[in-house]
Amino acid sequence: MMAKGNAQTATQPQSFDLVAGERLYQEYCASCHGADLEGQPDWRSAGADGILPAPPHDETGHTWHHSDSVLFDYTKRGGKEALASQGVDFASGMPGFGDQLTDAEIWNILGFIKSTWPDRQREIQAARSGPSQ
Numbered sequence: 205m206m207a208k209g210n211a212q213t214a215t216q217p218q219s220f221d222l223v224a225g226e227r228l229y230q231e232y233c234a235s236c237h238g239a240d241l242e243g244q245p246d247w248r249s250a251g252a253d254g255i256l257p258a259p260p261h262d263e264t265g266h267t268w269h270h271s272d273s274v275l276f277d278y279t280k281r282g283g284k285e286a287l288a289s290q291g292v293d294f295a296s297g298m299p300g301f302g303d304q305l306t307d308a309e310i311w312n313i314l315g316f317i318k319s320t321w322p323d324r325q326r327e328i329q330a331a332r333s334g335p336s337q
Contacts, residue, residue, distance in 0.1 A: 216272055217308065220315025228313050232301060237261050241320060255297040261317045268325040272314065272333040279310050 236258035243260030259265040283296025
């Protein structure tokens with residue numbers, strides 16, 4: 205396993221290990237986002253604490269509306285911190301995984317999630333992400 209920390213780069217790799225990505229998704233993400241990427245019930249409505257439930261990562265959610273860099277940052281740093289760096293004060297329930305997952309592992313998870321989307325969602329999301337790095 206690769207070392208975690210600042211020595212890594214956030215540059216998206218040319219390819220993903222989808223098998224590892226699926227395994228890591230099940231281990232780190234499925235408890236909130238669902239084993240089948242279905243998200244939590246009523247994910248569009250904030251709970252009593254003002255925090256939105258975990259959204260689906262399948263084509264019915266909004267994950268594919270965001271660029272790769274936003275998805276990576278949100279996963280690594282957590283929702284609140286990632287949005288704060290953009291000047292947005294938002295109570296996000298999404299924790300950061302930068303201390304638990306390497307950059308490569310995060311990219312593999314994102315690659316797995318994206319591999320489940322229909323072509324239309326993948327094409328739209330790729331266009332929002334810009335040219336490959």
